[in-house]
Amino acid sequence: MKTTPESIRLPFVRKRKNHYLGRDWRTQMELQLMIWPAIVLISIFSFFPLFGLLMAFKNYDPMSGVKGIFTSEWNNFENFTVVFQSFQFWPMLKNTVGINLFGSLIGLPITLLFALMLNELTSRKFKSFLQTITYLPHFLSWVIYGGLFITLLNPQGGIVNELLVQLHLIDKPILFLGDPDYFWGVAIGTAILKDLGWGAILYLAAIAGIDQSLYEAAAIDGAGRFRKMLYVTIPCIKPTIMILIIFAISGMLNNNFTQIYVLQNTLNMPASQVIDTYLYQTGLLQFQFATATAIGLLKSVLALLLLLGGNYASKKLTQSGLF
Amino acid sequence: MVGGKSPGERVFNISNAVIMILLMCATIYPFWYSVIGSLNGGADLMRGPLFLWPREFTWASWRAVLADPGLLQTAWITVSRTVIVTVVSILYTAMFAYAFSRPYLKGKKIYMMIGFISMYFSGGLIPSFILINWLGLYDSYWVYIIPSLFGGFWNVIILNANYKAISDSLFESAKLDGASEFVIFFRIVLPLSKPVLAALSVFTAVGVWNDFGTTLYFTQSTDLQTLQYLILKLLQTSNASEQLQNAAANSNLAVAELLNKAKGEGLVTAKTIELAAMVITSIPMIILYPFAQRYFTKGVMLGSLKE
Numbered sequence: 353m354k355t356t357p358e359s360i361r362l363p364f365v366r367k368r369k370n371h372y373l374g375r376d377w378r379t380q381m382e383l384q385l386m387i388w389p390a391i392v393l394i395s396i397f398s399f400f401p402l403f404g405l406l407m408a409f410k411n412y413d414p415m416s417g418v419k420g421i422f423t424s425e426w427n428n429f430e431n432f433t434v435v436f437q438s439f440q441f442w443p444m445l446k447n448t449v450g451i452n453l454f455g456s457l458i459g460l461p462i463t464l465l466f467a468l469m470l471n472e473l474t475s476r477k478f479k480s481f482l483q484t485i486t487y488l489p490h491f492l493s494w495v496i497y498g499g500l501f502i503t504l505l506n507p508q509g510g511i512v513n514e515l516l517v518q519l520h521l522i523d524k525p526i527l528f529l530g531d532p533d534y535f536w537g538v539a540i541g542t543a544i545l546k547d548l549g550w551g552a553i554l555y556l557a558a559i560a561g562i563d564q565s566l567y568e569a570a571a572i573d574g575a576g577r578f579r580k581m582l583y584v585t586i587p588c589i590k591p592t593i594m595i596l597i598i599f600a601i602s603g604m605l606n607n608n609f610t611q612i613y614v615l616q617n618t619l620n621m622p623a624s625q626v627i628d629t630y631l632y633q634t635g636l637l638q639f640q641f642a643t644a645t646a647i648g649l650l651k652s653v654l655a656l657l658l659l660l661g662g663n664y665a666s667k668k669l670t671q672s673g674l675f
Numbered sequence: 676m677v678g679g680k681s682p683g684e685r686v687f688n689i690s691n692a693v694i695m696i697l698l699m700c701a702t703i704y705p706f707w708y709s710v711i712g713s714l715n716g717g718a719d720l721m722r723g724p725l726f727l728w729p730r731e732f733t734w735a736s737w738r739a740v741l742a743d744p745g746l747l748q749t750a751w752i753t754v755s756r757t758v759i760v761t762v763v764s765i766l767y768t769a770m771f772a773y774a775f776s777r778p779y780l781k782g783k784k785i786y787m788m789i790g791f792i793s794m795y796f797s798g799g800l801i802p803s804f805i806l807i808n809w810l811g812l813y814d815s816y817w818v819y820i821i822p823s824l825f826g827g828f829w830n831v832i833i834l835n836a837n838y839k840a841i842s843d844s845l846f847e848s849a850k851l852d853g854a855s856e857f858v859i860f861f862r863i864v865l866p867l868s869k870p871v872l873a874a875l876s877v878f879t880a881v882g883v884w885n886d887f888g889t890t891l892y893f894t895q896s897t898d899l900q901t902l903q904y905l906i907l908k909l910l911q912t913s914n915a916s917e918q919l920q921n922a923a924a925n926s927n928l929a930v931a932e933l934l935n936k937a938k939g940e941g942l943v944t945a946k947t948i949e950l951a952a953m954v955i956t957s958i959p960m961i962i963l964y965p966f967a968q969r970y971f972t973k974g975v976m977l978g979s980l981k982e
Contacts, residue, residue, distance in 0.1 A: 404802020493885030
């Protein structure tokens with residue numbers, strides 16, 4: 353950036369004038385009036401539920417309401433024991449981590465590749481058209497996108513099975529959503545397709561911010577398009593890539609509830625029960641409030657540790673992190 | 676046009692474009708299928724899958740969905756909720772962010788702490804459920820509105836970064852003319868942040884429109900259900916009957932035939948109704964997002980990379 357005389361003078365001007373302008377009580381009143389309703393909303397809907405986490409350590413009875421959160425007695429981590437000893441616990445953890453881990457391992461590189469290839473397109477109009485179209489699934493709800501895949505993957509008259517049979521890749525239709533063996537694949541595949549275009553937006557923005565003179569210098573050194581991509585583009589967008597990897601790591605226990613809930617059914621339950629759906633079932637369908645809160649708390653604490661760990665590892669390895 | 680210097684480069688350009696088009700088709704195809712499926716005759720659809728175009732074109736399923744009187748209430752809940760939450764929360768969050776961006780705001784550090792804590796810590800589903808119950812919002816229309824009135828601290832950070840680009844001299848001259856903070860906000864700040872507001876509005880509207888969690892967790896009466904929830908219910912019923920049919924098809928042909936008949940005959944069937952409802956429900960958001968598309972990058976970028 354060039355330093356203009358203005359940008360040198362500005363901080364000084366701002367300091368003096370603003371101090372003078374904001375000192376009167378009327379200005380402060382107006383500003384506080386703009387701030388306070390949100391503070392009230394945050395206090396009620398974000399802070400107040402934090403007290404509810406006490407339930408995780410207590411013998412809470414759903415009938416006792418808000419008062420019961422504070423009055424019911426402690427039960428020595430019994431709720432956590434119940435969670436760990438549940439026969440559903442380990443399969444559920446495996447499904448959660450499995451879907452997220454493989455989803456990230458496959459999804460992140462594919463999205464990056466998509467962004468890089470999109471960036472190599474020579475026609476700008478074509479590029480922007482492609483972006484508009486590939487954004488579309490992101491703006492559809494999972495109820496609809498997932499619902500459509502249920503139709504497309506149907507063993508009776510679903511187009512995917514029909515195609516696979518006609519191409520002689522399979523002998524008879526596969527029950528994609530009725531067979532636990534296929535559930536992870538379906539969940540990962542649909543998630544990638546839905547957010548392929550949208551995920552590329554961040555990479556493209558980072559690519560757009562790269563100094564063009566780097567490409568010119570590379571061209572002078574005789575680099576072709578592929579080498580430019582490998583030695584200029586990718587190193588320059590490394591911070592963005594690292595941030596997305598850190599987010600993926602911290603989200604390892606956090607499934608997309610809406611997606612899994614839509615695709616889930618009794619037949620694929622062994623592969624589709626994840627922490628979030630289990631929490632919904634134990635909490636709101638079976639009214640085991642204390643157990644569900646314990647699961648939720650366990651999940652948040654582990655997610656925070658993963659975030660800090662991922663950030664630490666990223667800083668050690670690549671010198672760039674989130675904070 | 677596809678142009679290149681060397682033949683190798685030309686081959687690369689063309690194959691790249693072809694791969695991109697194929698990927699585009701893969702992402703869009705499910706939705707395209709719902710469009711053609713809903714515009715096809717129902718009995719005909721059962722004979723075999725469509726590929727690119729309806730075999731037997733008809734508006735019958737669309738008409739059946741749009742003429743359904745029960746749908747009107749559902750649509751009204753969804754639309755009113757989306758409009759109210761989007762307008763109020765964007766306006767309000769923008770106002771909060773403006774006050775927050777003023778260097779002479781008193782108590783800024785405390786507000787910042789409150790904001791960051793609200794971003795990273797949450798009580799989770801069950802404590803929220805108890806709270807909603809306690810406040811008397813359970814199974815009431817207000818559960819769709821009140822908890823969503825503040826757009827979240829994340830949006831404040833995005834807006835804040837955007838306000839920094841507005842020249843200070845504008846604020847100063849307005850102040851010297853005796854303008855109040857509200858006048859400055861409505862006359863100067865809002866008009867100058869239209870792009871980022873457009874992007875955030877679209878994100879908010881899409882989020883509210885597509886949300887079925889609130890309905891699932893916090894309501895139970897049918898006159899409070901939203902369009903997404905209605906479709907979810909449609910899906911779950913048709914899935915159950917389909918599973919039954921698949922099981923029957925493998926063992927008992929007569930039962931399968933019967934179930935097939937129960938699903939409807941002629942132009943309109945359960946499947947085409949479901950597909951038509953999906954397409955019609957998606958149309959508003961599909962019309963909306965391309966308008967704000969050129970602002971997306973800015974909104975997403977600032978939010979994810981700046982602190």
